[in-house]
Amino acid sequence: MQKKSSAGDGDAIKPSTVPSQATKGDLHPEHPRRHKRRTPDEFHGIQVNYCKNPQCSNFGVPIGKKTAIGTNAYRIVASAKGFPQGHCNGCGEHFPLKSNQGIYEELSRMMKALEPAEPAPSCPVTSCRNHGTEVSQGKAFYSSFGVTSTGSQRYKCKACQKTFSVSSRPQTRQRLSHKNKTLFKLIVNKTPIRRMAEIADMDVKTVYAKIDFIHRQCMAFAQSRESKLPVMSFPRLYVSVDHQDYVINWVKREDKRNTVLTAVATAENTTQYIFAMHLNFDPSVDAMATEEDAVQRCDHELPAPYRRYARLWTQADYEKTVKISKAAKSKKTLSSSIESTYQAAEERDDIESPDEIISTEKLPEMGMQVHSEYTLYAHFMYLSHLFQGAEKVRIFMDQDSGIRAACLAAFKERIKERAADSFYVSINKEFTVDEKRRAVAEAKKTIAKLMKDEGIENKQDAILTLLKRRISEAQILGKWKDRWVFHPLATMSEPEKAMCHLTDLGGYDENHLAWLYNKASLHGVDAYFNQVRRRLSLLERGIHTSSNSGRVWNGYAPYNPSMVQKMLDVLRVVHNFTLAGATDKKTPAMRIGLANAVITYEDILYWKS
Known part of the structure; x- marks a missing residue:
């Protein structure tokens, strides 16, 4: 990832960066009437606006590029007012346009976790030639000069003779x-x-x-x-990705609406290592200054991907999108649940945006909430940076169009090289404990019968045999005709599971393909989500009641959204x-x-x- 420039639109959003009000009659440089761009510009090497169908010849080809025969690969169409889409002339797939600058800003926020929190100690005099030369370089640059009353080591710079102290203990000055x-x-x-x-x-x-x-x-x-991690070698990584919501309690008695934030997490299924858990909230942004600047820029009048603050939820965004949830509450089979998930995504103005703010929710009182799809794109780009040394990456994710798009964008080159594969995994979560036990018992009987009837001695071989048969009889679901395979094995955590190979480019033999389907699971990330609920008092589930009109109250939930990320x-x-x-x-x-x-x-x- 490239370093952020020292000036310009890529800078952190601070009050000092807010421009003064334009004179009457003038148009802000980014006013809609001055807007000429047809597609969002690439920003610091990031461009995510392209076809995300791995089987299409335009997969990963940036919008604005022409095909090999000189024709346009895409055209711009409208999903709804303010939501332009790209239409792939190769496969007909539509994809919402995103602000590459917004993704860069979100990725920059995440990458700080891999940078030292504080620079290594050196001479504090900025004009000194030893400034920036670490004290660890030794006697050629510094000499020891005793200790302070709290036990911190003192040094004397041999260039400017300045003395300074370096704390040797992180708990210094703590009572x-x-x-x-x-x-x-x-x-x-x-x-x-x-x-x-x-x-x-x-x-x-x-x-x-x-x-x-x-x-x-x-x-x-x-x-x-x-x-x-980026320089470590891994033969295979089997990672599961999902998201979890957290409720922030209201802080004003006169406004008893919750704030709901979402964190996306990635776990390595074999080792249970949690690579990252990112919340769609940026505590460093000055909300008041940003809202004022957005108004001056007429940001809300621009199509979403061209806004200066495209990644952030502004008040104008909230007022435009709030609505009463109409989610069905009846029990569904796993197949109908998969179908309804496709339908719900298709009905959204932005198919990649899982945010569904409703009337009982509000924006945070401090900091700013980030549009979930920008957090997803940045999260997968962060993973791509960490996984540079992995020979093969297998990504198993919840059925979510935003997660799918972000994954395919971040790993597009590795997918083309067959070094990465991604799968949807859908689990029936409506089973009761008794239903789970019955499903596990029935799966055992089916596998045992196959072993007896066909003389298969190994249980794993029997499971792979059943999988190969089910792959050949895959069920086609959803508008995109995705092929779903139902796993023959049932467990208490995944009593009924279906998988869809999103990056099936052909070339795998049936044994290899069956093995990949067998590895597809969300157990790593789901187990960790259970741990979050069990171990963090601030993030346990809130309680719905018939009298709270959809609001949720949790006596232990935080009032400050930044506490959520700290706890995670x-x-x-x-x-x-x-x-x-x-x-x-x-x-x-x-x-x-x-x-x-x-x-x-x-x-x-x-x-x-």
Whole structure:
């Protein structure tokens, strides 16, 4: 990924970047009447506007390019007012246009997790020739100069003779540092904030300050390990991707609407390592300044992909899209559920946008909510960066058109090279416990009967035999005629499962294909989502009642949206590096090769680069 330029539209959104009001009669440079572009421009090497049908010759060919015979690969059509689409002249597929700049901004936000939180210590005098030269370079540049009263090492710069101190302990200047471990463990063991304060014998304000410290340490520790992932070699990665919603409580009695944020997560199914969990919320954005600038620019009058703040939910967006949910509440079979998911996506103005803000929801009181599809695109590009050393990547994802588009965009080159494959996985989640047990028992009988009738000695061989038969008899569902295969094996976590190979370019023999279908599962990410609900008090499910008109209240839910990402970050680090499996006694980080032993809470709390 390229570095952000020091000036221009790619800069972070801050109050100081908001331009003054244009004089009366003048048009803002980005006013709709000055808008001439037909397609969104590429931004810092990012261009996602192209056909996302892997079987089409235009797959991955940027909009605006001509075909080999000189004809246009695409034309622009309208889905709804403000939502232009590209129409592929090769296969007829429609795809919504996106702001490449918006995706770049969202990706830049995520990439900060792989960058050191603080620069390595060096001479603080900016005009000194040793400024930027780390103290670790040794005696040629610095000499030791004693310690401070708190135990921090002091150095003297040999170039400018300036003395400065470098803290050797992350807990320096912290009171009650001996309680950090207790609080750390309480956070990831479903303890409410006020109970943490009571158990640790400190006030709530101090608890929040220590949560910030613990979060900084977790992020710094994770950065030191995960920054190595892009250069690590992996023969195969089997990853599952899904998203989960979190409710933020209202802060004003007169406005009792919730804010609902969505986090997308990716797990490695074999090792259970959670590569990332990104929330569609940016706490660094000044909402008031952005809203004012959007009004001055007439941003809401521009088609969505051409807006300066395309990735952010503005008040104008919210007021335009809020509506009463009409989701069906009756039980459905897995096939009908797959069909209705296709239909619901097709009916949206933007098929890639899973956001469905309703009348009982509102935008955050601080920071700004990000359109989910921009978080999805950036999330998969982040994964693509991490997986550079993987020989093959198999991606199993929930049936969601936004996830599909983002995955195919980020991995398009690897898909063409047959180094990446993606599958939809749909699971019937409406089974009761008794129904799950019956499904598991019936699947066992079917497999046992096949083994007996055909003399198959190995259970795995029997499952693959059934899969090959079901692949040849795949069920065609949805407008795009996707071929769905129902898995013969049932488990308590996945009692009824169907898979669709989205990147089937041919060339795999039936045994290889059956093996891939057999590996398709969301168990890695779903198991982690269960852990989030069980271990984080702030993020447990809210309670619906017949009297709250669709609103949800959770006494433990956060009021500040930024707390959601902090909690998710802390738990992800603990899950990956500290919580060992009951059977193999290994953590996910040990299994994937990022650690040689279990990392303790103290190791993270007192880690220093």
